[in-house]
Amino acid sequence: MARAQPPQQPPPVQRLLLRYAKRGRLRFASHRDFARAFERALRRAGLPMAYSSGFTPHPRISYANPAATGAESEAEYLELGLAQVTDPAVVRTELDQALPDGFDVLRVVERVAGPLAERLQASLWSVDLSAWPSPARLSAVERFEAAEQVWVSRLTKHGQRDFDARSAMVSWSWREADWQVVLRHQVPLVRPDDLVSALVQIEPSGQTPLPPRLLRLAQGPLLGRTVGDPLAPEDPPCESMTAAGAEYGIMRARSETQPAPLLG
Amino acid sequence: MTEPIDAGVPSLYSRLEPLLAQVTRPIQYVGGEQNSILKPWAAAEARWCLMYPDAYEVGQPNQGLAVLYEVLNQRDWILAERSFAVWPDLARLMRRHGLPQFTLEGHRPVRAFDFIGVSLSTELGYTNLLEALDLAGLPLRAADRSVDDPVVVVGGHVASNPEPMADFIDAAVLGDGEQAVLDLSAWLRQWKAAGRPGGRDGLLERFAASGQVYVPRFYSVSYAPAGPIVAVAPNRPGVPERVRKYVLDDLDDWPHPVRPLVPLAETVHERYSVEIFRGCTRGCRFCQAGMITRPVRERSLDRIGLLVERGLAATGLDEVGLLSLSSADHSEIAALTQELADRYEGSQVSLSLPSTRVDAFNLELAEQLSRNGRRTGLTFAPEGGSERMRRVINKNVSADDLIATVSAAFQAGWRQVKLYFMCGLPTETDDDVLAIADLASRVIEVGRRVSGRRDIGCTLSVGAFVPKPQTPFQWAAQADPQIVDHRLRLLRDAIRSDRRHGRAISLRYHDGRPGLIEGLLARGDRRVGQVVEAVWRDGGVFDGWSEHFSFERWADQAERVLARWGIDLDWFTTRPRDQGEVLPWDHLDVGLDQDWLWQDWQDALDSQVVGDCRWAGCSDCGVCPELATQIEIGPTGRHLIPLTVGSKPPAAVRSDG
Ligand code: SF4
Numbered sequence: 070m071a072r073a074q075p076p077q078q079p080p081p082v083q084r085l086l087l088r089y090a091k092r093g094r095l096r097f098a099s100h101r102d103f104a105r106a107f108e109r110a111l112r113r114a115g116l117p118m119a120y121s122s123g124f125t126p127h128p129r130i131s132y133a134n135p136a137a138t139g140a141e142s143e144a145e146y147l148e149l150g151l152a153q154v155t156d157p158a159v160v161r162t163e164l165d166q167a168l169p170d171g172f173d174v175l176r177v178v179e180r181v182a183g184p185l186a187e188r189l190q191a192s193l194w195s196v197d198l199s200a201w202p203s204p205a206r207l208s209a210v211e212r213f214e215a216a217e218q219v220w221v222s223r224l225t226k227h228g229q230r231d232f233d234a235r236s237a238m239v240s241w242s243w244r245e246a247d248w249q250v251v252l253r254h255q256v257p258l259v260r261p262d263d264l265v266s267a268l269v270q271i272e273p274s275g276q277t278p279l280p281p282r283l284l285r286l287a288q289g290p291l292l293g294r295t296v297g298d299p300l301a302p303e304d305p306p307c308e309s310m311t312a313a314g315a316e317y318g319i320m321r322a323r324s325e326t327q328p329a330p331l332l333g
Numbered sequence: 334m335t336e337p338i339d340a341g342v343p344s345l346y347s348r349l350e351p352l353l354a355q356v357t358r359p360i361q362y363v364g365g366e367q368n369s370i371l372k373p374w375a376a377a378e379a380r381w382c383l384m385y386p387d388a389y390e391v392g393q394p395n396q397g398l399a400v401l402y403e404v405l406n407q408r409d410w411i412l413a414e415r416s417f418a419v420w421p422d423l424a425r426l427m428r429r430h431g432l433p434q435f436t437l438e439g440h441r442p443v444r445a446f447d448f449i450g451v452s453l454s455t456e457l458g459y460t461n462l463l464e465a466l467d468l469a470g471l472p473l474r475a476a477d478r479s480v481d482d483p484v485v486v487v488g489g490h491v492a493s494n495p496e497p498m499a500d501f502i503d504a505a506v507l508g509d510g511e512q513a514v515l516d517l518s519a520w521l522r523q524w525k526a527a528g529r530p531g532g533r534d535g536l537l538e539r540f541a542a543s544g545q546v547y548v549p550r551f552y553s554v555s556y557a558p559a560g561p562i563v564a565v566a567p568n569r570p571g572v573p574e575r576v577r578k579y580v581l582d583d584l585d586d587w588p589h590p591v592r593p594l595v596p597l598a599e600t601v602h603e604r605y606s607v608e609i610f611r612g613c614t615r616g617c618r619f620c621q622a623g624m625i626t627r628p629v630r631e632r633s634l635d636r637i638g639l640l641v642e643r644g645l646a647a648t649g650l651d652e653v654g655l656l657s658l659s660s661a662d663h664s665e666i667a668a669l670t671q672e673l674a675d676r677y678e679g680s681q682v683s684l685s686l687p688s689t690r691v692d693a694f695n696l697e698l699a700e701q702l703s704r705n706g707r708r709t710g711l712t713f714a715p716e717g718g719s720e721r722m723r724r725v726i727n728k729n730v731s732a733d734d735l736i737a738t739v740s741a742a743f744q745a746g747w748r749q750v751k752l753y754f755m756c757g758l759p760t761e762t763d764d765d766v767l768a769i770a771d772l773a774s775r776v777i778e779v780g781r782r783v784s785g786r787r788d789i790g791c792t793l794s795v796g797a798f799v800p801k802p803q804t805p806f807q808w809a810a811q812a813d814p815q816i817v818d819h820r821l822r823l824l825r826d827a828i829r830s831d832r833r834h835g836r837a838i839s840l841r842y843h844d845g846r847p848g849l850i851e852g853l854l855a856r857g858d859r860r861v862g863q864v865v866e867a868v869w870r871d872g873g874v875f876d877g878w879s880e881h882f883s884f885e886r887w888a889d890q891a892e893r894v895l896a897r898w899g900i901d902l903d904w905f906t907t908r909p910r911d912q913g914e915v916l917p918w919d920h921l922d923v924g925l926d927q928d929w930l931w932q933d934w935q936d937a938l939d940s941q942v943v944g945d946c947r948w949a950g951c952s953d954c955g956v957c958p959e960l961a962t963q964i965e966i967g968p969t970g971r972h973l974i975p976l977t978v979g980s981k982p983p984a985a986v987r988s989d990g
Contacts, residue, residue: 094350095597097359102597109595109649112681126681139354167649169367169597279351 081119081129081150084180085157086300087164091142095171100135103172107147110167116160119150133186134288137260142285143175144192146299148185178300188299191239191253191291194261195284198268199246200277209272210241210248213264221266225257232259234267240294249286251296261285342374345432346440352426360598361389362423364437367595368647370406370413371438377412378525379518381405382436382446382483384416386453386461387877392417393594394602396656397489397510398452403590404511411518414438414446418461419468421874427468434469443469446483447521450514451502453489456854457847457877459498460869466501473866475503475550480533486517486546493625494802494918497857497865499549504540507547507923508578508625509611511587516543538571547576547921554859554917560900562858562915578625578923580960584611585636592647604652604685605644607637609669613658614946614954614964617716618727618937619755621801622658625923627956629947630965634665634672638973641673645682653684660686661695662947664967670701672973678704691715691730696742710792711742714753718768724940725760736775743780749790750776756820757798757812757845760938766820769793770827770838777834793828794841795821797848801855802918803925805933810909811852814845821845846884850876852906853891858917861905864894926955 091098098106108128111118120126129150136142151160157177165174198206213219219235237259239251252259261283269276289299346363353359374380383401385392392398398415405413414436419427427433434443443449443465451462463473466485472478475485486504487495495505506513517540524536531538540546551572555563567574581587593605610631613623632640641653653673660666666686673684684702688695691713699711715735717723723730739750754769773791780789797817800806821842828835853861867890868876875881891902910916912931919927929952936943943952947966957963 094346094363094365095360097353097363098597099358099360101599102360105599105603106595106597109651111649112651113646113649120681139359169365171365280354 078120078122078126079152081152083151083154085149085151085160086178086180086185087147087149087161087174088176088300089145089147090173090175091136091140091145091171092173093141093171095169096139096141098172099138100132103135104130104132106169106172110164110172111149114163114167116163117151117153117155119152131185134189134192134254134258136283136285137262139280140261140283140285144285144288146185146189146288148180176300181300181302185299188290189254189288191251191289191296192285193287193296194250194252194264195244195286196248196250196261196265197246197282197284198248198275200279200281201246201275203246205272205275206246206248206268209268209275212271213267214238214241216271219267219270221263221270223260223263223266230257232257232263234259234263238264239291251291251294253291342439342441342445344440345435345442348430348432349435349440352423352430352432355426356423357420358598361417362419362437363597364440366437366597368592369415369438369594370402372406372412374412374439374441376409378410378522379412379448380446381411381413381448381450381514381518382416382443383413383450383452384443384462384465386418386451386458386465387455388420388875389417389596389598390600391877392452393596393598394600394606395452395454396606396608397454399590399593399606400588400608401450401452401510401514402594403588405514405518407588408515408518410522413450414441416443416449416465418458418465418875424464424468424874434465444471444483448517449483449485451485451487451489452510453487453491455877456491456497456851457882458491459854459865460873460876462498463501463866463869464874474500476500478503478533480529482533484517484521484536488513490622490625491855492547493621493921493923494855494857495547495549495921496859496917497854497861499859500862501866502549503537505547505549505921506545506579507576507921509581510579511581513545513579517546538569541572544573544575545577545579548572549859552920556860556898558899560898560904562917564915565917565920575920575922577960578921580924580956580962581611582630582962582965584608584630584632584965589632589640591640591643593644595648595650602654603650604654605641605648605650606654606656607640607644608632608657609637609655609660609663609666609686610657610966613662615659615662616727616933616943616945616952618725618805618933619716619758619798619801620658621804624804624925626658627924627954628962628964629662631663631967633967633969633971634669635969635971635973637669638673638676651681651683653682655684655686657687659688659690661688661690661698665969666698667694668968668972670698674701674704676973688712691735691738693738693741696738696745699742700745710749710751711739711747712751712753713738715772716753716755717758717765718754718770718772719765721940722758722761722765722768724942725937726755726758727937727942729942729944732772732775735772736779739776740779740783743784743789748780748784748786748788749792750780751792751794752776754793754795755798756795756824756842757817757848759800759806759809761812761820763820763823766824767827769795770824770831773828773838774831774834777837790837790839792839792841795824797843797845799848799852799855802916803921803923803930805930805937807856807916807930808910808912808914808934811849811906812845813907814849817845817848843879844884847876847879847882849902849906850882850884850887853887853902856917857905860895860898860900861891864891867894922959924954924956924959926953926959929954 118128131148161174161177218233221234222231237252241250287296290297405411416436484503487502488506488510492505520539537548541548553568554565612626612629716728776791800809828838
């Protein structure tokens with residue numbers, strides 16, 4: 070008997086885009102942890118997943134630009150292929166229920182044209198610097214902005230790497246002790262913890278025993294100095310969020326029921 | 334036993350959280366996994382911290398722990414939470430910030446519980462147990478604990494000789510844990526209700542009086558000047574000479590996890606496991622698990638079907654493990670695998686089972702299991718290279734059987750087989766090990782012939798044999814690691830020089846030295862406990878992990894500590910025992926008749942085989958009469974009802990319908 074051909078799977082009939090959050094304790098989940106939990110949740114919810122072909126078929130899910138382990142996020146995105154047309158609202162509730170608390174599905178829409186990854190050009194991060202003395206954090210940020218380049222080093226999968234943290238910063242504002250920064254996604258990716266390393270480098274007195282909490286508030290197309298909505302049906306900035314105008318508090322409070330609106 | 338803390342046992346999470354940002358894989362410490370159970374503290378009358386002293390990724394998939402979690406939490410008056418070993422990076426931070434060992438459900442301090450129920454399946458977890466008890470803030474020695482401290486009770490395979498841990502544990506339970514944990518809980522409840530008569534000792538005496546709970550502190554051990562044990566005897570009234578193991582009947586009637594916890598962190602097994610039977614009577618002489626879990630008791634086919642259906646729905650897992658010591662021996666395994674494969678045909682659910690059989694039937698099962706197209710490798714375990722060696726270990730399979738089986742497998746389309754062997758077995762010679770190379774050549778030869786292809790491969794995995802207590806080899810001399818390494822080198826050279834087949838054979842083996850330490854701990858007595866403590870004090874933890882294990886540390890501490898009694902590492906490992914020697918575990922009764930066990934050892938030396946009592950008739954091992962139990966096997970003749978797998982299919986709807 071010759072080895073059988075792997076079963077061929079038909080292409081998905083529907084593609085959905087999901088926005089989800091990674092909150093509280095589950096900020097300690099790695100991206101792989103999330104992916105496993107998400108695939109199990111799809112099965113438990115009994116959703117009609119589409120699979121890749123081959124001897125070990127995988128559900129058709131594309132993840133884009135996940136936040137690092139330890140960072141919280143209100144703006145993670147993925148694309149999901151289904152084998153039967155399903156109401157996005159149903160997908161949202163079913164999946165949200167099947168996922169553990171802390172992985173929360175905020176919004177599900179039919180895929181708009183173009184790959185998701187291309188629409189995720191920048192992120193709005195909130196960096197909690199409340200443990201820093203106020204003068205230190207203000208001066209550190211000002212000096213960081215004034216610098217042309219600030220090189221920091223981080224251990225990556227491929228060894229120790231250097232990054233110019235300054236080059237990724239598009240705009241910033243203060244929300245009390247939260248430093249809210251728009252970071253351009255570039256290669257290599259500059260992460261918010263690189264910014265923290267840069268601030269410490271500039272202002273060593275700011276070094277705190279524990280690293281500050283990091284929260285991604287928004288992710289999407291870069292519209293000037295602000296971050297747009299990647300799920301918007303069209304590219305024009307019907308909704309966008311400026312760093313200065315983000316309603317961080319409202320967003321958090323609403324998030325368990327409705328996707329956080331992106332305020333303009 | 335710390336009643337006063339009550340509802341006031343606070344969660345340590347807020348203190349733990351800032352530390353988590355600084356450690357590797359923090360998710361393993363946050364708890365809150367799907368299907369985990371957090372009960373109110375105040376309402377529980379018996380509170381268990383179930384501990385597996387290894388990393389989460391190894392401990393969480395442990396089936397024994399999952400079963401006890403289910404059994405205990407089913408009772409409304411009992412609460413059970415879990416705790417695992419923390420890696421050194423977090424342990425360091427916890428010590429610096431004064432944070433004690435915690436549970437994952439409530440992040441409660443382990444010291445606040447009534448019981449710390451330790452499940453241990455390998456002796457290499459001993460240093461981790463000491464580390465966890467110390468991080469918990471518990472006095473390391475049982476004798477130093479107060480009435481408010483938890484009772485540390487150990488179960489699992491190593492409980493068949495817990496002597497090296499005797500000074501550090503309060504109690505050990507042999508055999509099946511389900512009834513044992515309920516009994517312990519009930520005795521605790523009575524003792525609390527009666528106003529804790531006799532304090533801590535009063536409770537432990539109640540346990541010991543049952544004859545089924547071993548309290549090491551209530552036994553004294555005396556030694557002869559030359560090293561051997563003179564006697565192990567009770568040192569107070571009401572404590573029996575020997576302690577009997579627990580054995581369950583009617584497995585179908587006992588709880589089995591149907592909503593098992595689904596980890597967020599990655600673990601070694603990501604599957605829903607159903608224990609399809611307990612015990613094994615094949616009688617492999619090296620196998621402690623087989624010897625100490627007799628007799629065989631099966632779950633019925635329809636009950637297994639129900640568990641699989643519910644378990645998948647509750648977890649969203651897509652792999653099912655049909656577990657036991659040798660799953661192909663279930664009396665209805667053919668019907669079971671076929672009917673499960675039918676039920677999940679066309680879904681992404683895959684089935685797997687561990688099997689020790691080397692016959693055509695095994696292949697038939699493998700075909701059923703790979704119907705979805707997933708063909709993981711095919712594995713057989715002849716264990717011994719030569720016919721003679723296999724008779725010594727009572728692994729009754731001929732080379733021709735093996736060749737016929739792999740031939741059928743290659744014909745059926747498999748390209749790779751994996752074969753498991755042991756090295757360092759009693760009576761073994763160089764030739765017995767070299768016979769492994771001959772077998773492997775024949776496998777490749779026949780594979781190429783029947784398949785007409787060149788891409789046939791065979792992986793040989795060879796482990797060093799460690800004699801274990803409560804087996805016929807408990808009297809055997811463990812092979813010196815140098816001999817094991819020498820024979821493995823001979824084997825490697827023989828394969829390399831086989832120009833026709835050598836490239837198709839890959840050989841995997843490990844350094845033989847960790848096996849020597851495992852041997853020391855497996856057949857050790859209370860004196861070895863002091864070696865364990867010395868190693869732990871010297872920084873030894875996670876000994877089951879090669880990057881943490883240090884042979885030199887163990888060897889140095891063993892030499893230093895054991896010199897006091899004029900004995901050494903070799904005395905415990907490479908020295909043969911005679912029939913008259915008092916073994917450290919002789920007072921712990923797993924039901925095996927000591928004379929039968931000795932006779933089985935003599936039979937091994939004579940290359941005499943013993944049949945499986947399920948098919949060849951009772952061989953009088955003593956377990957059934959001694960423990961008033963019996964073999965419980967099918968066939969039941971029942972079947973799985975065809976099923977559209979409920980309204981929430983575990984394997985999502987596929988599009989081609
Ligand atoms: S007593 Fe007999 S039937 Fe029972 S397990 Fe032993 S050999 Fe088998």
